[in-house]
Structures are given as structure tokens and as C-alpha cells.
Amino acid sequence: MPAVSLKNIFKTYNKGKVKAVNDVSFDVEQGELFGLIGPDGAGKTSIFRILTTVLLPDKGQATVGGLDTAKDYQAIRNKVGYMPGKFSLYQDLTVAENLSFFATIFKTTIEENYNLIKDIYEQIKPFSNRPAGKLSGGMKQKLALCCALIHKPEVLFLDEPTTGVDVISRKEFWEMLKRLKEQRISILVSTPYMDEASLCDRIALIQNGNIMSLDAPQNIIDNFPTQLYAAKSKDIYRLLKDLRSNPAVETCYAFGEFLHLTLKEDQDGINTLNKLAAQYLAEDFESKLIKPSIEDSFIRLMQEKEKSGAD
Amino acid sequence: MELINIMDNKAIICNNLTKKFGAFKAVDQITFDVNQGEIFGFLGANGAGKTTAMRMLCGLSYPSSGKATVAGYDVYRQQGKIKKCIGYMSQKFSLYENLTVLENIEFYGGVYGLSRSEIRTRGEEMVSKLGLTNEAKKLVGELPLGWKQKLAFSVAILHRPKIVFLDEPTGGVDPLTRRQFWDLIYEAAANGITVFVTTHYMDEAEYCNRISVMVDGRIEALDSPANLRKNFNTHSMDEVFYQLARRAQRTGD
Amino acid sequence: MKQLLAFIRKEFYHVFRDKKTLLILFGLPVVQIILFGFALSSEVKNIGITILDNAHDNNTEQIVNRIKTSSYFILKDPVMNYRDIEERFKEGSIKCAVIFPNDFGGELSHFGKVQIQIIADGSDPNTATILVSYLTSIISNYQQQIKPAQQLSYQIIPQVKMLYNVEQNGSLNFIPGVIALIFMIVCTALTSVSIVREKELGTMEVLLVSPLKPIRVLIAKAIPYLVLSIINFVIILALSSYLLNVHIKGSLLLIFFESIIFIITCLSLGLLISNVTSSQQTAMLISMMGMMLPTILFTGFMFPIENMPWIFQAISHIIPSSYYYIIIKAVMLKGLGFSFIWKETLILTGMAVLLLIIALKNFKIRLS
Numbered sequence: 001m002p003a004v005s006l007k008n009i010f011k012t013y014n015k016g017k018v019k020a021v022n023d024v025s026f027d028v029e030q031g032e033l034f035g036l037i038g039p040d041g042a043g044k045t046s047i048f049r050i051l052t053t054v055l056l057p058d059k060g061q062a063t064v065g066g067l068d069t070a071k072d073y074q075a076i077r078n079k080v081g082y083m084p085g086k087f088s089l090y091q092d093l094t095v096a097e098n099l100s101f102f103a104t105i106f107k108t109t110i111e112e113n114y115n116l117i118k119d120i121y122e123q124i125k126p127f128s129n130r131p132a133g134k135l136s137g138g139m140k141q142k143l144a145l146c147c148a149l150i151h152k153p154e155v156l157f158l159d160e161p162t163t164g165v166d167v168i169s170r171k172e173f174w175e176m177l178k179r180l181k182e183q184r185i186s187i188l189v190s191t192p193y194m195d196e197a198s199l200c201d202r203i204a205l206i207q208n209g210n211i212m213s214l215d216a217p218q219n220i221i222d223n224f225p226t227q228l229y230a231a232k233s234k235d236i237y238r239l240l241k242d243l244r245s246n247p248a249v250e251t252c253y254a255f256g257e258f259l260h261l262t263l264k265e266d267q268d269g270i271n272t273l274n275k276l277a278a279q280y281l282a283e284d285f286e287s288k289l290i291k292p293s294i295e296d297s298f299i300r301l302m303q304e305k306e307k308s309g310a311d
Numbered sequence: 312m313e314l315i316n317i318m319d320n321k322a323i324i325c326n327n328l329t330k331k332f333g334a335f336k337a338v339d340q341i342t343f344d345v346n347q348g349e350i351f352g353f354l355g356a357n358g359a360g361k362t363t364a365m366r367m368l369c370g371l372s373y374p375s376s377g378k379a380t381v382a383g384y385d386v387y388r389q390q391g392k393i394k395k396c397i398g399y400m401s402q403k404f405s406l407y408e409n410l411t412v413l414e415n416i417e418f419y420g421g422v423y424g425l426s427r428s429e430i431r432t433r434g435e436e437m438v439s440k441l442g443l444t445n446e447a448k449k450l451v452g453e454l455p456l457g458w459k460q461k462l463a464f465s466v467a468i469l470h471r472p473k474i475v476f477l478d479e480p481t482g483g484v485d486p487l488t489r490r491q492f493w494d495l496i497y498e499a500a501a502n503g504i505t506v507f508v509t510t511h512y513m514d515e516a517e518y519c520n521r522i523s524v525m526v527d528g529r530i531e532a533l534d535s536p537a538n539l540r541k542n543f544n545t546h547s548m549d550e551v552f553y554q555l556a557r558r559a560q561r562t563g564d
Numbered sequence: 565m566k567q568l569l570a571f572i573r574k575e576f577y578h579v580f581r582d583k584k585t586l587l588i589l590f591g592l593p594v595v596q597i598i599l600f601g602f603a604l605s606s607e608v609k610n611i612g613i614t615i616l617d618n619a620h621d622n623n624t625e626q627i628v629n630r631i632k633t634s635s636y637f638i639l640k641d642p643v644m645n646y647r648d649i650e651e652r653f654k655e656g657s658i659k660c661a662v663i664f665p666n667d668f669g670g671e672l673s674h675f676g677k678v679q680i681q682i683i684a685d686g687s688d689p690n691t692a693t694i695l696v697s698y699l700t701s702i703i704s705n706y707q708q709q710i711k712p713a714q715q716l717s718y719q720i721i722p723q724v725k726m727l728y729n730v731e732q733n734g735s736l737n738f739i740p741g742v743i744a745l746i747f748m749i750v751c752t753a754l755t756s757v758s759i760v761r762e763k764e765l766g767t768m769e770v771l772l773v774s775p776l777k778p779i780r781v782l783i784a785k786a787i788p789y790l791v792l793s794i795i796n797f798v799i800i801l802a803l804s805s806y807l808l809n810v811h812i813k814g815s816l817l818l819i820f821f822e823s824i825i826f827i828i829t830c831l832s833l834g835l836l837i838s839n840v841t842s843s844q845q846t847a848m849l850i851s852m853m854g855m856m857l858p859t860i861l862f863t864g865f866m867f868p869i870e871n872m873p874w875i876f877q878a879i880s881h882i883i884p885s886s887y888y889y890i891i892i893k894a895v896m897l898k899g900l901g902f903s904f905i906w907k908e909t910l911i912l913t914g915m916a917v918l919l920l921i922i923a924l925k926n927f928k929i930r931l932s
Contacts, residue, residue: 039485040456052773054931073929074775082773088766105774137357147770163483166356167511167549168556192483195549207485237497253490254497256517256548257536295486302487409581410574421570 001066002027003155003186004034004051009060011046011209020046021057022209028155028188028202033181035200036190037294043209044190045085048159051188052082065154081153083144085160091133095124095143098132099150106151116183117146120176138169145176149185156180158189162196174199194295205298212301217294224292224300226250226265229273230258233282242280248272251303258286260296321380322347322474322505323368328377330363337363339528340377345507347473350500352516353509355525356556361509362478364525368507369476370394382473395423398467401478405463408452412443415451416466423470430469437465457488464495468504475499477508481515493518513548524555531555584849599861608694610870612658613637616649619668627706631662636698653685653727654904656890660684660695677719686729687897688737691868696724728813728898739804740892741865743797744885747823747830748859750793751786753851755834759785760847763838769931778929786831793827794820813899819892822905825912826888832919833884839926859885887912 004027011021021043028034036044049055050062053073062069064076089098099121103110114121124142127135132143141161148156158177162170174196177187189200197203197217204214213220233239240259243252252261263272270287277285292300323345330338338360345351355361366372368381370390379386384393406415413434420430438447441461443454451459460480468475477496481489493515500506508519516522517536524532532539532555536548543551579585613631617624632639640658643649652658663681665671671678682699684692703720711718729736759782762768771781801819804810812819833855841847860866862880869880880886887908894900902909 039488040483042485049769049931054769054772056930074777077773078775080773082770084766084769086766088770090767091765102770102774105771105776107775164357166556167513167552168356171553194486237501240494240497253487254493254518256514257540299486299490302485407574407578410577414574414577418570418574421573422567424566 001030002063003030003032003065004028004188005063006047006051007061009047009050009062010058011043011050011055012058019209021050024060024206024209024211026204026211026214028186030186031181031184032201033177033187033199034189035197035203036188036206037192037194037197037203037298038190038206039192041208042206044206045159047206048082048084048157048188048190052080052157053077079151079154081148081151081156083148083156083158083161085163087140087144089132089140089144089147092131094129094131095135096128098143099146102147103150108151110150113150113152116152116180117149119179120149121146136169137165138172141165141169141173142176145173149180152183153185156185156187158187160190160192162191162193170196194293194298197294203294205294205301207298207302207305210305212305213297220294220297221292224297226262227269228290228292228296229261229263229270229287230255230290231261231273231277231285231287232258233277233286234284235282239280239282239285242282243276246276248276251300253299255296258290260290260292320347321345322349322382323351323507324378324380325368326378328364328367328379329375330360330367330372331375336528338367338374341525341528341530343523343530343533345474345505346520347505348500348503349521350496350506350508350519352519352522353507353525354511354516354522354552355509356511359525360528361525365476365478365507365509369397369399396473398470398472398475399478400463400467400475400480402460402480402482403478406451406459406466409450411450412438412447412454412462415462416469419466420469425470433469437462437469441465457484457491460484461488461492461495464492468499472504474505474507477506479509479511481510481512489515513552516548516552524552526555584846607871608691608698608868609636610638611636611660611691611695611868612640613695614640614649614652614658614661615642616644616646616661616663617642618666619664621669623669623672623706623710624664627662627664627703630702630706631699634698634702636695649683653683654894654898654900656894656904658685659688659691660699662699672718672720677721679721679723681725682722683725683727686726686736687893689726689729690737692726692729696722736810736897737865737893739800739808739810740889740896741860741863743800743823743892744826744859744863744865744888745856746796746800747793747827747888748851748855748885750796751789751827751830752834752837752855753848755786755789755831756837756841756847756851757844758789759835759838760841760844763842764844772929772931778927779924782835782924782927786835789834790827790831793830794824797823810897812896814895815901818895818902822888822891822895822909822912825909825916826884829884829888829912829916829919832916832923835923836919836926839923839928858883862886863889865889884912884915887915 007025009021009024012019024043024047036047038044046055050057051064051069053069053076056070064080067076069076090101093101099110120142124139127139132140135143145161162173165173177189178199180187200217202214202216203220205212205220215223231239231243236259240252240254243249243259243261248263250262250264252259263269270289273287277287321344325341325343327340327342328338329336329340341364353361353365367374367386368379370381370386370393374386381393382396386393407418410418416434416437417430420434438444441458443458443462446454451462454462464477464480481492484492496506496508510516519536521533521535522539523530532551534542539551540546540548543554545551579589615628617628631637640652643652649661652661661683663683665679668678682696684695686692700722703722707718707720762771772778801812805812834851837847837850841850858879862869862876862883863886864880869877891905891908891912894905
């Protein structure tokens, strides 16, 4: 039995004008760390709210731990942990007060499942008596995670837990999630950060309410339909414009230090690139074949969708 | 990209710029300068002092000490002149959600003193370039996030400012739109507008000519991305930032 | 200049596209003019009055006639004795009474002057004073009329007695009104805002996805304000007693019992409001406009209800605070017992129960 299951879920807002979730179906296996990857407005929060039973879908069925989200909501609410998008703890209560409040709400005590949150809590323990509102972003996330775990939930729903948090705290947060997996808690996380996707067992790439791809990160990368090249030169903006205008180039976009580009089918890889470099008199030109990242895959899928939409 | 490198013509000059709140030094003696037409990345964790520094440069707050000029104007005595020749856009707010695209353009055009015909011409140009011709009369609140951000940037440079300040402009936006956004930034820079941008996407740091990293109110690194990667002996800006941020004592309180 | 115009134009756009602002801009003045122009005035009309006529002569009949035909009064059935007058006052069917002595006409023609007694319900001092002056002027008009050709004019001297308010304490009638208002503010407005705040901050979402039964959330929200309201109530009673010299004539226990019913009504209203709004601002607005304003205007403690067009009188009948006001006035100021307010108590209890049931049933167990 999967930990979480969605079948043909639809959700619209504004009398149907906004299609937030558009025929989404997927499963999360028990003990899996599953990532829902996509930008703002992709539908992640709506999906989370449907799964945590606080929102009813227009159509479709969802289950958590085998229980139906529409009918058995109270039973589901007793055994899941939820960290919604905005920071959802009480700003004017201290760290300790927040934790004991949520422990009591969940009919447990801090001591009972302390081993579960120990690693995380030790980091914020020195601030026990500080009001939650005065913590840094990273600390707040850790506290929120503790409060969501305090009752040893079967499934943990984390909606954009690392948004707005500094780079180091983000890394630490994901380490904590990895350790939680060992406790056999199923975790469903959403994030707009593509680099975090590779840390999940499986991911679903979601955009505009549609799932563009669902698989293990490695598989998604392996399924990239064509060769991906990286190129750079001294005047990178000019190179970008030049390459884009070239008929041999299929797509070309900026990607940090390098440009990432794909060539049309009949082209001859690196040789073609070198020819182009010569043609455009690119100074300090460098190019290589590279393995795509999740972000490359996301962009590719978006481009394919736009193309098929335009046809 | 041609960079003009004469001291007098620098877009921004900062010398020991400091901002104190009581005993707390939000910005601690930062010194740097930005060339005209440069894309300058201003990086740092939350609470490192980026926003405070930017507000001083935009003429929104008085420094506690130190000197700075923006577009040649002094940040203490010529704040009004500064505001006239800069543009500003942030993630949190850019356009009025319950005004249409055209109304927003008219408003900002009016505020920056553009003539009716200028507003009309540039507005039409902008709308068609962004592909928003069919949406021009829609309320901005009804547009998807990516389009909003691209529109907001275009409106910020409607009056052809010398410098445009961008505060985390691409947060939460999908990767494709983010790149389209940076296309717009590249184009603006190529047209001579200096771009001062803060971001926490490390790959976006790579698009900049030079970047500075703020830690605890001080600038801990200032160089081109390539040099920084070399100096920190790593392949990614992520690592550079990570190593610098590790040293930070303040954590965004 | 161009800047200014551009900005002004933008502001107009904002105003016309925001329904709430439009409501305040245009709705409010219209409502106020109608209310204060038409419906509300401190003029006193249609007040119940009764006569104890011990004389039954020509003079008294004429005076009674004038009272009957004046628009200020509605003449109720005459009474036979003093005790009946007291009963009528307790019932609340009259607000004043006139007593003529046995030999009214005789004394007048023989001695040139005679005393009559005017009794007014002093628990509402403002109205009482006005009533007395109306009666006095009716009487002095009659006096003028029957003046014989001689120099000496007749004198009909009214002896005024303010029932329930011997000290003529002017602050009397607003105490019950203030109490009702305070309960409205603390219980309705603050309770609703507190619940909506959780919705706004996002903590409500977390509470919903927990074993906590939604009903317990509501009860937990309401109880602190219940307790605080009772404390507030005690303070007000103490202050009015010691500072304003307004003493509680009736049973303290009864007052508490009735007040708790009213508090529950206000709390339920607060819960109901929180169910239908999602922003603290709206909750506060509805509580103020929708609850407090009618309480001030239509309860009867500022403007006499008898005077208003029927539609506002109808509103007065569906506002819980009107009944509470009547009850508190009766018990606190007139010292009456339960037998005189059982009807109002029943209605108030019914309202409390009904609103509570609706609020609890309506509580959203999901985000919409």
C-alpha cells in the first residue's frame, strides 16, 4: 500500500479560471523521500492541502495511509505531520512553549518521541526561551520541523520548507531529512530549488498544475532526449545571441558560467561547435559535452510543452 | 561588453560606508565601486546587510558614516537627484496588482516625468517585446508570476535610468522564465544601464561581471565569478558562498 | 505636476476597484443621513402613560383629553389605585403616570390652586425629564385657558416623582448600555479577530491537521474572553457603584446569570463572524459596523425605540443587546425580580443557543 496516492486530481480556483491542479496522479511509497519540484504557482501547495485534508479537490481521489482524504480526514489528521508554506508557529510563544503546545495537541509529550527530534532540537535548544518570531529563518524551519515530528507521524508533508532560508541551513535541513528516512517515515517535500531535487528518492517535476515528469532523479537525467553541451567565451552575452540565431542550434540558454545548448539532430557534436566558435570569432571559446542536471531537464520539458502547445 | 573604467564615470562609488542601529553595525565600512554598464551581483545571506546597503544607495536611508556616490550624486545631499536616475524592483513588490498593465506603465511613466508620447511609444514597445499585447488591458494581479516579474523589470527601466537596483527579482520563478529575465538584464546592460542585483541563486551570480559577498555587514569577497572560483579552489559559486557563509556569526535575526 | 496627476489618477483607480473603500465612501454617509435624519432623534413620542383620576370632573377629563390627543403620549387604560401604577411601571407598559386628587375641580375653584402628582420612570433620566416637561406644559396650557377674567390665575402645581431614581442621577441609563457595549467589543470583536488571526498567520492550517477536534479550538478561543468579560463586568459594577453612585437594586445573582447568557450570545456572534471572514481587518469591520453600531443605535439606551420607524423597531427586536438592556435595567436599576423579565430571558437564551449551534456547525474544518 503506498503511503500517499493521488488519482486524477483536479483543482481550480476563481470559478475555473485558474487551473491549479490539472489531472495529477502519482504515488509515494512507504519510507520514500519524494520531491515535488516546481516554481511558484505550479500547484504544489494545492496538492499538499488536498493531501493533508484541508482542501477538497474538484475531482479525483487521494489517499494517505490507505485512508480517503475526503471521507476519513480526521483519521489522517491524527497521524500526519504538516509544515505549511508560511512559517506556521506562534511568533510570540517561545521555542519551548511552541513545542510543548504541539506535543499536547498531538496527545503526546516531548519526551516520548524525543529521540526522533533530538538531532534537530539540540541545535535550537540554546534558544529555548526565545520567542519564535525572533529566530532566524533557518532556526524557525528547524523548530517547525520538530513540531511536525513530535508525534512520530507516518507521513511528513513539508511544503517549501527551505524557501527563504540561507544556503547553509538549507543543506543542513536536507541532511536532517535524510536521517529521518532511516526512521521509516514517508516524506513528501516540495521545493522550487532544482538542486535539492537530486537529494530525493524520486521526484515529480510540476509546472502549471501538470506533472511533466516523474522518476528517480538519475533516471530523469538519463532520459534527457539529446546531447547537452556547455560553451563559454569571453563575451558570453554576444555568444548567446550568436548561437541562438544559428540554424544549427536547437536551444541555447544561460546557465551560470557556461551556456547550455543543444544542437539540431543532424549536427556533428563538438565539431559543429568548434566551427561555430570560429564563425563567430569567439574569444577564449571553450566547449564540452556535459551531463544534464535536473534544471536542464525541467527547462527541456517546459520548452517541449510550449512547443506542443503552439503547434 | 565595453566597460568604461574611468574613476569619474563610475556608476557607484562606496567608501567605508557604514550604517549603525544603536550599537549594531548593520553595514560595516563597505568599500567598492561599480562600473557603468556593469552587471554587479550583491550577494549575502539574510541579515548580512544587503538590503540595508541597498537602501542607502537608493537614497532611502542616510548612512551613519562613510561616503558614497550613485550616478555621481552624493547619497547624503543629493538623494532626490539619485532617485530620478535610478530604477528599482524587488521580489516583494513591483507593480500594482489591481491596475492593468497599461495603467501601471502610465503611472510609473508619469512619476518619472516622461511625456505622454514617450510613455505611449515605450509602453507599446515594451508590451509587444514581452509578448503581452493581448494582456495589456488585464489586471497585473491576473498575470502569472513570471510575466509579472519580467514586466516589473521593464517598467523599472522605462525611464532609461543610469542604474537599476534589483532586490531578489527572480525568487520562486520557474527556470525558463528566470533565464528570460536575465536575457532582459543582459540587454539592458548592453544598452549601457548599470545593473545592481542581489540574488541567492548562485548560478545567477555567474551571470554577473563581478560580485561581492557580504557577511556580517562586511564585504568578504569582491571579484569576478571566475576569479573567485579560482581563489577558493572550487568549480561552483555554491561552494564559494558556502565557505564564506560558514564564517558568518550573524544568522538573519 | 505630471507626477502628481499620475499619482492621483492611480489613487482613483485603486478606490473604484476596492469594494470595501466604496462602501465606506458612499454607503456610510447615506446610511448615516437616513439614520440620523429620519430614524433617530432624542425626541420623545408615543410614550405609554396612565391616569389615576380620583376626581373625575370636567377639569380632569379635559386634561386627560389633551394628554390623549398629544402625539407624545399613548394613553393606556386608567388605573384604580396606586399599586396598579407600580405594577404598570414594573411591567414596562408605561413610562409615566398622572394622579389627580379627589376634589380637583373644587380645590381649584375655591383655593385657586391644586396639586397633582406626576410620576416618571427615572431609570431613563433623559426621557423622564422630557416627559415631565411635556406634561407640565400641557397642564400650564390648560391653566392658561381656564383662567377667569380676574387677575389671579389658577395654579396647577405638579409634584414630580422620579421612580427608581430618587437622586436624579443622570448617568443611570447609560450604565446598562455601556455594559452591553463592552461585552460586544470584548466578546464579539476580539474573539472573531483572534480566530481569524490564526487563519491569516497560517497556524490554523496546522491546527486543523492535528488530532485537535475543531470544536475544541472554538471553545479554547472563547473561554479566555468569557473569563475576561466577567472580570470586566465586576469592575464596571464596582466603578458604577462607588464612583457614580449607581447602586444595584436587584439580585446580583440574577444579574450574573443574565449576563452570562448575553456573553455567550456575543461569543457565538464572534465565532460566527470568524467563520465567514478571512482577514482580521474584515472581522474587525463587521464586528464594529455590524454589531456595535446597531447596539448603540437600536438598543434604546441612546435613542428611544418608540420613536423610530417600524423597520428600526424591527431591527431592535432582533438584536440580542436590546433584550439584555431591558433585563439589566429592570434588575439593576428597578430592582425587579425574575418574574418581570422571564420573557426577555427566554428570548435571549433562545438566541444564545441558536447562534451557538449555528457557529459550531458552520466552523470550517477545511480551508476553502
